[in-house]
Amino acid sequence: MKKKWVGIIGSILILLMFGTYAIGNSYLTTKFLRGYTTIDLYNILIDFETDVDLNTAKVTNATHTGEVTGATALTITDEAVTYAKMQHVSATARLLGRTTAGAGDVEEITVGGDISQSGSTFTIGADKVSYDKMQDVSATDKLLGRSTAGAGTVEEIACTAAGRAILDDADVSAQRTTLGVDPAGTDNSTDVTLNASATTGGLSLSTQEISHRTATNAQTGYMTAALVLDIENDNLAEKTPVNAVASEGKITSDATAPSDTDTVTIDEKVYTFKTVLTPVEGEVLIGGSAAIALDNLLSAINHTGTPDTDYKCAAVHPTVTATTNTDTTQVVQAKTKGVAGDLIALAEASTHLTVDAATLGTETAGVDGTVGVANETCADGSYLYHCTATNTIADANWRRVSLGSAY
Numbered sequence: 001m002k003k004k005w006v007g008i009i010g011s012i013l014i015l016l017m018f019g020t021y022a023i024g025n026s027y028l029t030t031k032f033l034r035g036y037t038t039i040d041l042y043n044i045l046i047d048f049e050t051d052v053d054l055n056t057a058k059v060t061n062a063t064h065t066g067e068v069t070g071a072t073a074l075t076i077t078d079e080a081v082t083y084a085k086m087q088h089v090s091a092t093a094r095l096l097g098r099t100t101a102g103a104g105d106v107e108e109i110t111v112g113g114d115i116s117q118s119g120s121t122f123t124i125g126a127d128k129v130s131y132d133k134m135q136d137v138s139a140t141d142k143l144l145g146r147s148t149a150g151a152g153t154v155e156e157i158a159c160t161a162a163g164r165a166i167l168d169d170a171d172v173s174a175q176r177t178t179l180g181v182d183p184a185g186t187d188n189s190t191d192v193t194l195n196a197s198a199t200t201g202g203l204s205l206s207t208q209e210i211s212h213r214t215a216t217n218a219q220t221g222y223m224t225a226a227l228v229l230d231i232e233n234d235n236l237a238e239k240t241p242v243n244a245v246a247s248e249g250k251i252t253s254d255a256t257a258p259s260d261t262d263t264v265t266i267d268e269k270v271y272t273f274k275t276v277l278t279p280v281e282g283e284v285l286i287g288g289s290a291a292i293a294l295d296n297l298l299s300a301i302n303h304t305g306t307p308d309t310d311y312k313c314a315a316v317h318p319t320v321t322a323t324t325n326t327d328t329t330q331v332v333q334a335k336t337k338g339v340a341g342d343l344i345a346l347a348e349a350s351t352h353l354t355v356d357a358a359t360l361g362t363e364t365a366g367v368d369g370t371v372g373v374a375n376e377t378c379a380d381g382s383y384l385y386h387c388t389a390t391n392t393i394a395d396a397n398w399r400r401v402s403l404g405s406a407y
Helices: 002-016 038-054 162-169 170-178 225-231 290-302 339-343
Strands: 021-023 026-028 094-097 107-110 115-118 121-124 142-145 155-158 194-196 201-204 209-213 248-253 263-266 269-274 282-287 322-324 327-335 348-349 353-355 377-379 385-387 399-402
Touching: 201 269, 248 290, 248 348, 269 290, 282 290, 290 322, 290 327, 327 339, 348 353
Parallel strands: 269 282
Antiparallel strands: 021 026, 094 107, 115 121, 142 155, 194 201, 201 209, 248 327, 248 353, 263 269, 263 348, 322 327, 377 385, 385 399
């Protein structure tokens, strides 16, 4: 091999003596090589021959990094192909997917049918959601609407066969026929007897007038002639209404201060007497005497006084109020009036305290008020009663005026 290159080198040296000569696709000039001796050029070419023999002059593939990786088989990195690098779609309003059967290249899909596209907005066409495309109802006898307050999702509303029979009637007359009453709505001649009995008769409605009907049937219940007369003459109803009364219970001390950790429980709320507050929820400072301990208990129940000093309670008691207080007694009263307060539990765990019963109602029994409507008026033999506002069993809106003596 060296002999071959020596011959080539000799030829090149001869050519260099004649100026510029083409060798392959490159040009060597005497100007470029000026300053090199023949020996220098010979040594350069000998070194090149050595590199070729050793195969160290080749160029190999480098390992690629970035969006394309690998040395021989190149791989595009996941998520490296951004939208901008993808092939352009042919027009607007196109989706990418595949409509041709089977796996294959991605294709452009044009939105159509019941759905239209405008930019990024897809719209179901008017009248395109048929009954078949709607969600199935869960059972028969259902209407679609909404019974929950406010706007929101459509809900199923029960509608029985009887209800549908009324709904599909064309007019009020047809509805009366379905209900079995006077279709024209003008029949005032039919007598109707209410609350009649075989012995006392009852209330009769005839030609839109109220009268007493004599006893001619055996229906239960009755309305006397006198009561009918009261209705006709706007006479006052006779009754004795009462206002609601709150239940009360009493805690009594033997005049000795309760001991540390003694407790009083009122409707599941536990109050624990302490010589020094920890403080833990429900603690009541004893304060050195029975009177001070009861005063602090009153403050704890009502959340008055000085919280975190006289007691440790986050809020007022939810169902009772501490009322009358002495040095040795404390009365607690149900916040809601009526007999329900008699069920509120009352207990103690102390050698110096007692309660009058296991529940409220012994000090004062609860009483349910008489239900009444605003401006209702009635009377008994002693008083005239008037209801100032709607009265429930827990209210006290009845007022009374004594009838006094005859004049």
